[in-house]
Amino acid sequence: MTRDDDSPDMTAVPEADSAYKQQALAALATVAREPGASKPDAILTAGGVRRRFGGLVAVDVDRLEVQRGSITALIGPNGAGKTTFFNLLTGFDQPDQGDWAFNGGSLRKMQAYKIARLGMVRTFQLTKALSRLTVIENMRLGATDQAGENVFRAVLPFLWRGQERQITGQADQILAYFKLDTKRDDFAGSLSGGQRKLLEMARALMVQPEMVMLDEPMAGVNPALKQSLLGHVKALRDRGMTVLFVEHDMDMVRDVADWVVVMAQGQIIAEGPPQSVMADDRVIDAYLGAHHDTDLSTMDVHELDLEEAAELATHPREEHQQ
Amino acid sequence: MDWGLILTNALEASIGADMVIYCLAAIGLNVHFGYAGLLNFGQAAFVAVAAYGLATMVATFGLSFWLGISVGLVAVIVLALLLGIPTLRLRADYLAIVTLAAAEIVRLTFRSVTLRDTFGGSDGLQGFADGFYRLNPYTVGIDLGPITFSERQSWGITIGWVLIILSSVLVWALMRSPWGRVLKGIREDEEAVRSLGKNVYSYKLQALLIGGLIGAMGGFVYALAQAAVQPDFTAPDFTFFAYTILILGGAARVLGPILGAAIFWGLLSLSDGVLRGAQSAYDVPEWLLGSTDAGAVRFMIVGLALMLLMIFRPQGILGDRKEIALDAR
Numbered sequence: 032m033t034r035d036d037d038s039p040d041m042t043a044v045p046e047a048d049s050a051y052k053q054q055a056l057a058a059l060a061t062v063a064r065e066p067g068a069s070k071p072d073a074i075l076t077a078g079g080v081r082r083r084f085g086g087l088v089a090v091d092v093d094r095l096e097v098q099r100g101s102i103t104a105l106i107g108p109n110g111a112g113k114t115t116f117f118n119l120l121t122g123f124d125q126p127d128q129g130d131w132a133f134n135g136g137s138l139r140k141m142q143a144y145k146i147a148r149l150g151m152v153r154t155f156q157l158t159k160a161l162s163r164l165t166v167i168e169n170m171r172l173g174a175t176d177q178a179g180e181n182v183f184r185a186v187l188p189f190l191w192r193g194q195e196r197q198i199t200g201q202a203d204q205i206l207a208y209f210k211l212d213t214k215r216d217d218f219a220g221s222l223s224g225g226q227r228k229l230l231e232m233a234r235a236l237m238v239q240p241e242m243v244m245l246d247e248p249m250a251g252v253n254p255a256l257k258q259s260l261l262g263h264v265k266a267l268r269d270r271g272m273t274v275l276f277v278e279h280d281m282d283m284v285r286d287v288a289d290w291v292v293v294m295a296q297g298q299i300i301a302e303g304p305p306q307s308v309m310a311d312d313r314v315i316d317a318y319l320g321a322h323h324d325t326d327l328s329t330m331d332v333h334e335l336d337l338e339e340a341a342e343l344a345t346h347p348r349e350e351h352q353q
Numbered sequence: 354m355d356w357g358l359i360l361t362n363a364l365e366a367s368i369g370a371d372m373v374i375y376c377l378a379a380i381g382l383n384v385h386f387g388y389a390g391l392l393n394f395g396q397a398a399f400v401a402v403a404a405y406g407l408a409t410m411v412a413t414f415g416l417s418f419w420l421g422i423s424v425g426l427v428a429v430i431v432l433a434l435l436l437g438i439p440t441l442r443l444r445a446d447y448l449a450i451v452t453l454a455a456a457e458i459v460r461l462t463f464r465s466v467t468l469r470d471t472f473g474g475s476d477g478l479q480g481f482a483d484g485f486y487r488l489n490p491y492t493v494g495i496d497l498g499p500i501t502f503s504e505r506q507s508w509g510i511t512i513g514w515v516l517i518i519l520s521s522v523l524v525w526a527l528m529r530s531p532w533g534r535v536l537k538g539i540r541e542d543e544e545a546v547r548s549l550g551k552n553v554y555s556y557k558l559q560a561l562l563i564g565g566l567i568g569a570m571g572g573f574v575y576a577l578a579q580a581a582v583q584p585d586f587t588a589p590d591f592t593f594f595a596y597t598i599l600i601l602g603g604a605a606r607v608l609g610p611i612l613g614a615a616i617f618w619g620l621l622s623l624s625d626g627v628l629r630g631a632q633s634a635y636d637v638p639e640w641l642l643g644s645t646d647a648g649a650v651r652f653m654i655v656g657l658a659l660m661l662l663m664i665f666r667p668q669g670i671l672g673d674r675k676e677i678a679l680d681a682r
Binding site: 121123142143144145147148152153154155159160161162163164168169171172173175177178179180181182184185186188191195218220221231234235237238 | 523526527530531532533534535537538540541542544545546547548549550551552553559563675676679
């Protein structure tokens with residue numbers, strides 16, 4: 032097989048606010064701004080996905096569609112079930128009920144590695160660089176359909192040498208684009224937190240995914256590197272990939288997301304473009320509580336206590352998660 | 354004290370049959386633990402099942418030598434699947450617990466009174482190695498200057514070293530390939546490897562099988578070199594010695610188990626010789642070292658050497674210090 036033909040051109044530098052963003056925004060312009068809104072061209076659809084941990088419903092998503100070629104942000108307060116939902120979508124956890132599909136094919140009961148092979152690749156909140164492998168070996172590992180990964184062919188190097196060279200060439204190109212080429216032969220464990228995030232994203236590209244799922248790509252990254260990481264996320268879309276990411280950093284969400292999905296207490300409570308979602312009362316409530324703009328000293332203490340008690344009784348899950 | 358004899362014995366022990374048996378077990382463990390990160394605490398079971406597979410077929414059922422070898426190999430494959438299929442989907446500790454228990458179940462089955470007619474109880478089995486020694490091409494023993502082996506010993510040790518070399522070459526070839534890269538990735542973080550589209554479970558099962566089969570070679574050498582098998586040879590300390598050897602030489606290094614086994618057995622014999630020599634040459638007081646204590650004290654000395662190594666060279670003799678310095682995981 033020839034990998035060069037279908038691999039994204041890593042040398043081309045995408046423009047800021049590219050045609051791809053315009054295209055994604057245009058496609059989303061007519062979409063209803065309500066939870067579970069259907070999209071004109073959905074790459075990922077989920078329906079009735081529910082996951083319980085004992086008596087606690089961590090995820091209960093009625094409907095979600097993700098528009099192809101867009102950057103969609105999944106936000107929500109701590110314990111909203113974002114990462115659990117992520118794990119369910121990527122096969123790292125199995126839901127109690129519900130179905131979800133990628134490019135129209137159901138992913139129900141499919142193992143995580145098969146989902147990755149279909150072209151939906153994820154990264155992790157706690158970065159998983161493979162410490163005692165070098166950076167280039169991390170990258171090579173990402174390539175799929177390697178002849179030498181079969182145990183019998185592995186001992187016959189002439190069967191995989193050629194492919195190995197091809198993969199290495201591709202890996203070097205992506206490393207150069209992510210400015211990790213100087214670290215090529217260092218152990219991944221010697222990289223800084225931000226560099227590990229970059230490596231994880233670069234390694235995911237080696238799989239040649241159609242859709243990239245990023246779990247908190249900005250967590251633990253120093254501010255200097257954030258800007259470049261933002262650029263890389265946008266560049267994924269500008270190469271035709273679809274991005275779904277979980278993030279706490281609201282500046283980042285405002286900057287890169289074409290569409291925002293808000294989760295709270297396991298459910299999707301709002302959807303829409305960044306500006307309109309962040310002005311939504313339900314979202315502000317979920318994040319800051321109903322009284323965020325009221326001075327507490329002017330309120331009835333007894334009434335507050337009652338509210339607090341009611342809150343604790345209905346949502347015991349908050350401290351459980353994450 | 355006869356230093357010449359003590360050193361000769363130590364040198365002999367560092368290439369002799371015991372060294373070969375433990376070395377092969379440790380090469381298998383290196384595939385499990387060193388490369389794939391699998392915590393197999395029951396390598397003794399693989400060795401025992403192979404040895405008894407051969408011994409039982411020949412001594413109890415009167416079948417041929419080669420049929421015995423085949424039954425031993427099949428039994429090891431069945432054991433690996435039996436241990437791996439239910440546990441390798443779970444967290445790493447499950448394999449550790451199950452293999453540790455399985456090794457004891459295997460040993461207690463072989464030494465049970467009920468199955469005495471088949472496995473020979475605590476006495477084990479003898480008289481199954483004739484087929485092997487009929488193939489012996491040595492008419493005189495190997496003579497390496499001070500070290501000499503009888504023609505019978507020479508045959509067992511030669512086959513043992515051929516197996517060591519073959520399995521080391523196999524490990525080397527596998528671990529430089531993309532297959533070995535996936536395995537090392539799994540050792541570092543199996544979820545990350547899964548997220549890249551690799552069937553982690555299948556790779557772990559393959560590693561368990563390959564390491565178990567290399568351990569089985571140690572079982573055959575054990576059965577044939579001694580021309581006898583006893584169940585208590587493969588008590589849990591067998592596995593722990595194999596781990597000691599692996600860590601001593603350097604895990605995830607092709608030559609680590611060979612160097613580790615040579616040092617382990619050489620040092621054991623050396624300290625034994627020195628202690629016994631000192632006892633006969635000088636008037637060592639009974640409270641310091643009783644006449645029967647040398648056998649136990651030599652293990653203390655090896656343990657002390659291992660502790661010093663872990664303090665000053667935690668990566669083992671052949672390991673790479675940089676790798677240890679990284680916060681793995």
